[in-house]
Amino acid sequence: MSENLRDQVRQKLENFLETGGHRRTPERFAVLDVIYEQGGHFDIDTLMSWMSKAKRKISRATLYNTIELLMEAGLVRKHQFEDGLSQFEPGFPARQHDHIILDNGEVLEFCDPRILNIKRTLEEHFDIEILHHALHIYARRKDPKNP
Amino acid sequence: MSENLRDQVRQKLENFLETGGHRRTPERFAVLDVIYEQGGHFDIDTLMSWMSKAKRKISRATLYNTIELLMEAGLVRKHQFEDGLSQFEPGFPARQHDHIILDNGEVLEFCDPRILNIKRTLEEHFDIEILHHALHIYARRKDPKNP
DNA sequence: TTGGGTGCAAAACATTTGCACTGTG
DNA sequence: CACAGTGCAAATGTTTTGCACCCAA
Numbered sequence: 001m002s003e004n005l006r007d008q009v010r011q012k013l014e015n016f017l018e019t020g021g022h023r024r025t026p027e028r029f030a031v032l033d034v035i036y037e038q039g040g041h042f043d044i045d046t047l048m049s050w051m052s053k054a055k056r057k058i059s060r061a062t063l064y065n066t067i068e069l070l071m072e073a074g075l076v077r078k079h080q081f082e083d084g085l086s087q088f089e090p091g092f093p094a095r096q097h098d099h100i101i102l103d104n105g106e107v108l109e110f111c112d113p114r115i116l117n118i119k120r121t122l123e124e125h126f127d128i129e130i131l132h133h134a135l136h137i138y139a140r141r142k143d144p145k146n147p
Numbered sequence: 148m149s150e151n152l153r154d155q156v157r158q159k160l161e162n163f164l165e166t167g168g169h170r171r172t173p174e175r176f177a178v179l180d181v182i183y184e185q186g187g188h189f190d191i192d193t194l195m196s197w198m199s200k201a202k203r204k205i206s207r208a209t210l211y212n213t214i215e216l217l218m219e220a221g222l223v224r225k226h227q228f229e230d231g232l233s234q235f236e237p238g239f240p241a242r243q244h245d246h247i248i249l250d251n252g253e254v255l256e257f258c259d260p261r262i263l264n265i266k267r268t269l270e271e272h273f274d275i276e277i278l279h280h281a282l283h284i285y286a287r288r289k290d291p292k293n294p
Numbered sequence: 295t296t297g298g299g300t301g302c303a304a305a306a307c308a309t310t311t312g313c314a315c316t317g318t319g
Numbered sequence: 320c321a322c323a324g325t326g327c328a329a330a331t332g333t334t335t336t337g338c339a340c341c342c343a344a
Contacts, residue, residue, distance in 0.1 A: 023298060023343055044333080059301045064334065080227050082281070084309090085333085100273065108273060118259050119284065126247065126255060128286040134229070135282045137266065139275040170318050170323060191308080206326045211309065231334090232308080 009036050009075055009090075016073035030056040031066045032075060041079075041089045041107050081136060098135040156183050156222060156237075163220035177203040178213045179222060188226075188236045188254050228283060245282040 013032055017024055034050045035042070042050070044063055051058050058066075067088060070076040077091040081101050098115070100108040119130050160179055164171055181197045182189070189197070191210055198205050205213075214235060217223040224238040228248050245262070247255040266277050 021298095025299060025343075027300070057301095060333095061302080061335080062300055065299080078229070080229050080231065082225070082227050084227060084233070086231070100269065100275065102275070103278070110269060110273075112265050112268065114261055114265055118261055121259065122247065122257060122284060123286075126257075126286075127289050128247065128249070129289050130284055130286045131250070133282065133284045135280065137269060137277055137280045139270075139273075139277045142274050142276050168323095172318075172324060174325075204326095207308095208310080208327080209325055212324080 006033060006036060013070070013073055013075060016075075020072075022069065027056075027058050027062055028066055028069065030054070030058065031063065032070065035070075035076065035088075036090050039090060041087050043085050043087055047088070079134065079136075082138065098137070100137040100139055103138075103140040153180060153183060160217070160220055160222060163222075167219075169216065174203075174205050174209055175213055175216065177201070177205065178210065179217065182217075182223065182235075183237050186237060188234050190232050190234050194235070226281065226283075229285065245284070247284040247286055250285075250287040 009032055010029060013028065014024065016022070017028070030051070031047070034054050034056065035047070037054075038050055044060070044067070047063060047067075048058075048060065051063070067076055071078055071091075075091055076088050079087045079089070079099065081087055081099075087107075095111065097109045097111040100110060102108065115133070115135060119133065122128065123130055156179055157176060160175065161171065163169070164175070177198070178194070181201050181203065182194070184201075185197055191207070191214070194210060194214075195205075195207065198210070214223055214225075218225060218238075222238055223235050226234045226236070226246065228234055228246075234254075242258070244256045244258045247257060249255065262280070262282060266280065269275070270277055
């Protein structure tokens, strides 16, 4: 991770804590650092082990609290794939994207502008305001031998 | 529910049980009947209460077993919305559709052919075979007073 | 100094499993 | 009459909660 990005997200967290009247605890910055250091998708267990590896002691309960807070700050996004486990990913400064979940558990990302058109149609047709969306594509890699 | 639809899905279940060497237990048909009688989305708790209302005693464990079996039979579909709860819906004979989850918990359905185009692009671009997808739109009804 | 935040352990919750019993084939 | 399927209760795994203690403001 670039120094630059780490400072950027730390700054964003500081602003959020300041604005919301939350405290600047070391745990919160440690979690943020580790998440952006790693960069990829993770679940709570994975994050727990990342924290250990980074020699940052933290309890599970605090991890849940902190992740929730980082979601409110827009620094972490939550996904609910079909395996039933909550998955997270860094939420800044990435732009909106969607996910392909391969049968081996791997997760790819993509971004297709046509989704925006679909959303506009839906808003008009149902007279709703769309808050966000999740497009999950479940797929497998094509076997080169059986294409 | 039309007599016709009930017989249709019962027949489909019979075939599935026959083919798979499963037994034709009363519970399995009772669950199927109740699900198609109600027609809408549900979670396990809701289904439990539907069964009680229909005076069909059944245990939670059997409900989970039966739902799993009905999924294999293609008679029930599973969704994982962001609240973390497993949601189900009758899976026959509806055609592919996606979901709008309103902030009050209501679920709308829609079908947009442009999704198919997106999927074709993805298959080509990532060299994958798409098994299925889930497009979840989270929205709220527009307030007529604050449009 | 004070109450928001943390850590720990217990509770809550959905789901799964073990096992004796039952009814389908 | 064998054994797949059921019901019950206990186990599992994840997330939440209660509470004493601690530290950022």
